[in-house]
Amino acid sequence: MGSRTAQILFPVNVPGAFDYAVPDPMRLSRGEFVFAPIGKQMKLGVVMSLGEAEPGRALKEIAEIKATRALPLAMLDFIDWVARYNVASPGQVLRMVLRSWKALDPSPVATLYEPTGDRPLNLTPARRAALSEGGPFPARASEIAARAGISPGVVKGLVKTGLMRSELRPVDAPYPVPNPDRAGRDLTEAQSVAARELVTQVQKDRFSVSLLDGVTGSGKTEVYFEAVAEALRQGRQVLILVPEIALTQAGLARFAQRFGAEPVAWHSSITDTERRRGWREVASGRAQLVVGARSALFLPFAKLGLIVVDEEHDTSFKQEEGVIYNARDMSVLRGRLEDRPVILASATPSLESLHNAQSGRYAHIVLPERPGAITLPDIDLIDMKVHKPETGAFLSAPMVQAVADSISRGEQSLLYMNRRGYAPLILCRACGERLKSPDTDSWLVEHRATGRAVCHLTGFSMRMPRECPKCGAEDGLTSIGPGVERIADEIQTHFPQTRVEILSSDTTATPDEIKARLGRMEQGEIDILVGTQMVVKGHNFPKLTFVGVVDGDLLMGGADPRAGERTYQTLVQVAGRAGRADKAGEALIQTHHPEHEALQALVAGDRDLFVGVEMAMREMLGLPPYGRIAAVILWGPDLKKVKDLAKDFVTKAPRADGVEILGPSEAPIARLRGLYRQRLFIRADPDVNLSKYMTTWRAKQKRIPTKYKIQIDIDPQSFM
Structure with missing residues (x-):
């Protein structure tokens, strides 16, 4: 048997995996985490594939295997597909997967306290507060003390009296187990028919996409809850994507009411501790319900059974920075790779999803009215x-x-x-000056509640000036709109x-x-x-x-x-x-x-x-769903060089039938964070592999000046 090699992907912005030699007697499998040298550093990466070494080729060796759960094979395929479809670095996609390095280690342990259940009548006020206001239990003494407004010593003293017990336990406890057989709301006949169709898709135990198309207030959530319950009965995990943190919060309460257990929340505002716990529990398969924003799609589910994309039409599912992707489309991709069903729910489905439903690619499940006597406004x-x-x-x-x-x-x-704010434009009545962010072609927005002028694109903020920064006129600034x-x-x-x-x-x-x-x-x-x-x-x-x-x-x-x-x-x-x-x-x-x-x-x-x-308009123009589109934004600090880069990039476009290139031209936001922006728009026939075309085109642009970049957006949702 020849020497073995492993292709290791690191969570950095690199074009692909690196080859390493697998030392004897190391036994290695795809998806395992390993330490390997890059330059003078030792970094953690993931084994994407294994192969045989080429004779005479000298390779650095993998240093060690990290003792943790390997990424599922479907997750490795997902990383690769997301990168290829979105013309992105696979290392950046892996970095989205590894949102919590600490989750790769076992849960930390701590001494946790909880009441024994005894409650004598002659308790001091501090001890009474610890028992009645210190929960939820079990918890650290410091946590109980903070909630009850007492000292940690009171908590430890309760152990000596037998009113509390202490035990060394993992800090990251498992999540409560949801009960799929807990009774939900009574469904109307139309809702029951829709629910049975979705449950049938889950029972088939294979990839499918269903568009749950119901008017506002028609009970779509209660209907897909039945499909969620069926997936839970199969012992599988369920992911529900929502477009906003506010909906994540609402979803937690509704799920707790329906299934008797609050699901894992996953969004940008959770703490590092919550992120560590959630990632580890999802990877182990113990966390069965996850409600989250688009980034939850990159959690390493051990036994994924169902994906639900609620409000599937919403543009918040599109990530516009870093790896640019649409979580709705990538959910369908992940469902296909996992061979599991996907439900897209909306009162106003995207035209792409409607077209797929009407053409038979998706099952189309319709809820045309609100239940009972409730009518549309x-x-x-x-x-x-x-x-x-x-x-x-x-x-x-x-x-x-x-x-x-x-x-x-x-x-x-x-x-x-x-x-947002008080007024979207601040204008000088004396000279006509419009206040802009100093490094962006974006008007400043007046926020009267805080007395500041804010750029909503970059976050730049300053106190509302009393005089015009251009002509110096006092009290000349006025709010428009x-x-x-x-x-x-x-x-x-x-x-x-x-x-x-x-x-x-x-x-x-x-x-x-x-x-x-x-x-x-x-x-x-x-x-x-x-x-x-x-x-x-x-x-x-x-x-x-x-x-x-x-x-x-x-x-x-x-x-x-x-x-x-x-x-x-x-x-x-x-x-x-x-x-x-x-x-x-x-x-x-x-x-x-x-x-x-x-x-x-x-x-x-x-x-x-x-x-x-x-x-009809889309079909005439060859726009989605009757065609494919991509956008290219070229950025840089010097306007002439950005224009030259854009013109040079266009000359390198591969020749292909069914592809139309528009531009370059100035982007609607021509300057952002001090960088000038030029834009290209690409329209392609539906049978063109636009991702492959854009990858080939991007590879022809070998050198880009320092501080300049080319950003490719497949299926753009924003045209700024």
Whole structure:
């Protein structure tokens, strides 16, 4: 038997795996973690494949195998496919998988304390607080003490009295086991039929994709819960992807109610300890339910049984930095590699998913109505050319009257404005200067609540200046246009006695704050909620009967070929928040373009009309789902060099039938974080392997100047 080699992939930005010699008598398998030398360093990598050594080829040897669970073989294939499809470095994909290095080691241990159950009557206040307020148990003495407002010594003293026991245990305890047979809500006949279809797909125990297409409030979550229960009965793990952290929080509560155990939460705001515990428990197969944002797709499930992508149309599933990918599409890819079913759920499915369902590639499961007597809200348009707001105001008289009617009935209102802050533009009346971020062609947004001007692209922030930075005019700066803060101020002036709150990423910085605000809305403690995109998705507020869209035209502009689809989806979702309990709902949309086909279809309740028009346009232009698209952004600190790089890159494009290249041209955001940007747009026929084409093209550009980069986006969702 000849010498063996192993191809080791490291979690760094490299083109691929490196070859190493496997020393005798080391026994090695694919997916194992090993230490191997790179230069003068010893790094941890993963064995992607094994082979036979070429005679006479000198290779460095693997140093040792790390004593931990190997990555599943399907995960290795997933890493490779994600990299190839998205024209990305496989090392960067591996880095997304290895989000917690500490999870590769066993759980740390600590002395944990819990009550024995005895409760004598003559306890001191401190001891009583430890037992009644120190939970959840078991916990460290310091944790119990912090929660109860006492010293750790009190906790340790309770052990001596026999009121508490202590034990050296793993800190990262297993997650509670969900009960798939716990009773859920009663389903309607239509919901039961849909649930049986999804359960059947799970029982087939092979890859399939089902589009669960149901109007807002039709009970899609309760329906796919039945498929989740079936996968759990099979002893498999379930992943539910949601587009927002706020939905992750809501999902945890709903799952706990349905299955008697809260699932693993996975998103960018969890702590390192939670990340370590979650990753390890998922890899071991003990964590059976995971609800998370797009990054949860890269967890190393030991026995994955089902993937659910809730709100599958949502653009938040697209990662725009680092490895650029769409979690919805990669979920379908992972389901195929794992040979397991995938459910895509939405009230407004993407046109790509609808096309796949209509062509038979996906099963199409439809929930056409809300259960019982609950009806969809009445939707109407307010023509802003006719109903002009007062000078300096942004809410029309019909909008204000609708809110007043809702308040008089003791019900709640929601005003939707997808702009954070107070005003999206700060202008000097004296010289016309528009305040911009110093290194980005992006207007600064006034945040009156904090007294700052902020760039939402880069995070740049400064105190609101008192004078114009260009001409020096004092008190010459004025705020142009509305953000949620300005709308909240305006509605509060109309209704000073009402409880008005704002829900946006600026006003709710943590998951706990999001959860608290949503809880207040659900309990009826808020009269009028003013919110951005965060309010659109998946929330259920029983007393909410009126929804007002402040600017229905906001998504229609620009060069985005998906603008009509985005407009329709967003407005359907936000209008669908109204009337989800036993009270009828109403939605009003302010617009300067009431004739737009998306708005007309929305008012008529005729999705098929809109889809037909949009699909015909896409087919004529060869856009998805009737073609493939990619975008290339070239970045650099010198504008002339960026333009030259873009022109040179175009000359290296491979010749191929069915491929059209548009550009280069200046990107809509021409300068970002001090770097200039040029953009290319590539359209290809559906039978073209666009990922392979772009990989071949990128490989021809051998040298790129330092500080310059070429970024490739397959199936772009943003055109900035």
